Amino acid sequence: MTCPSCDQPVKPGDPACPACGFCLEMAAARFGAVPRHGVYVTDTTQLMDSLTRGQHQSLERYLMFFERKFPQCRFSVFFTHLLPGRSIRELTFNLFNRCQFSAFEAKVARNFSLLLVVDTGSRDACLMTGYGLEPLLSTEDLEGILAAGRPAMDKRRYHEGVKACLDTTIKLLAQRHTEAAK
């Protein structure tokens, strides 16, 4: 596992990154109070070009469908407009741990949630998992999921991009579940 800030390896149980000292408190100080957010889809950009109302609702329904398929998991999407020089990975780490996207009791190994943060300014995206999904989805898997949504996101069709990411996630998790059952 690597540090969200400096990308150096971090061991389990480390309270802070041994290389740069990054930790949740530092991220909280860097990004301040968490914005108002929903459980499934949050759009802080206030721009109608990122998601229309219909797309927002359609996406929420699809995220609920995902949760019905994988009751332990919750996929949340957060649209933001990052200031220049801010790291999307640090922001995702900060939001994941400080916003209550997943259930209250879903902590440490019980957290099987995923958070996709999309920066509508740079069109960068970051997908982060809870501790529970770490053994199931590797970094390559996560990159593959993001790559599936990349073409649509490049064209600012975020709704399609997120759905493509979700489809790939569903396929991967179903595959992991089958493998685990065997």
Next chain:
Amino acid sequence: MTPLPRGIRWFPAIPLLAAMLWLTGMTIATGQTTADDQELPPRPEGFVLDEGGFLDTSRAERLSQYLTDASKNDIRVFLVTYADLPGGEVAGGRATRLMRAWFPEGGYGAVLIFLESDRRFAVVAHPDFERIRGERSVKLVSDRAEKALARNIPLAVVLREAAMDLEYEMRQSLREYRHAESRRTPLLIGGGLLTLAFAGSILFFAIHRMRLQNLFDKARTFPITRMEPRLGGVMSGGHSAVSRCGPTGKTPG
């Protein structure tokens, strides 16, 4: 008295006498009629059976017409008069027997009897009516009639008033019962629907909590492995990937 012939002793005559006494007793016993054995009259079509002859024809016909009309509203009141009853039978006993004999099919009916020898009235209502009568009591009808009789009101008038009084009491009881039933029915239906809605809500909530797909084993769950938190994050340790806009689109996370 002629003396018994010599040689005949007394003791063989004792069983003979006993047998004769027994035969006599049996004959008397079988000949005596009890109240239960007495033949009961058939149910009168006009609801008035004036065996005592206390009502004149026109009054009896008018009363009969009144009670016949009342019977169309399910109230059947029979007025029966006797000058005397054989076997010392009392008015109440005869009324009970008549009620049993005349209402084999049940219903809201009663028998009002006047017995001239006792100067007593008796009312017996069918159990079907007793079940619904509520606070009203048909027994009071006989009390009122006897008081009227004590005030020297003509017997024919007392009989007519008693029959009409009884019919009125029964009609009111039935009306109150039906009114109460009509008010209770919507309440029962409402209560039933409310219970059904409550049970449905509980069922829906239970299914929602269990998640329907879990019932059919379609939901996929993963085992929980032991993990240690990193960097102070209790939800995520930062396991992630970043995708950047551009031709390659990928930057190591």
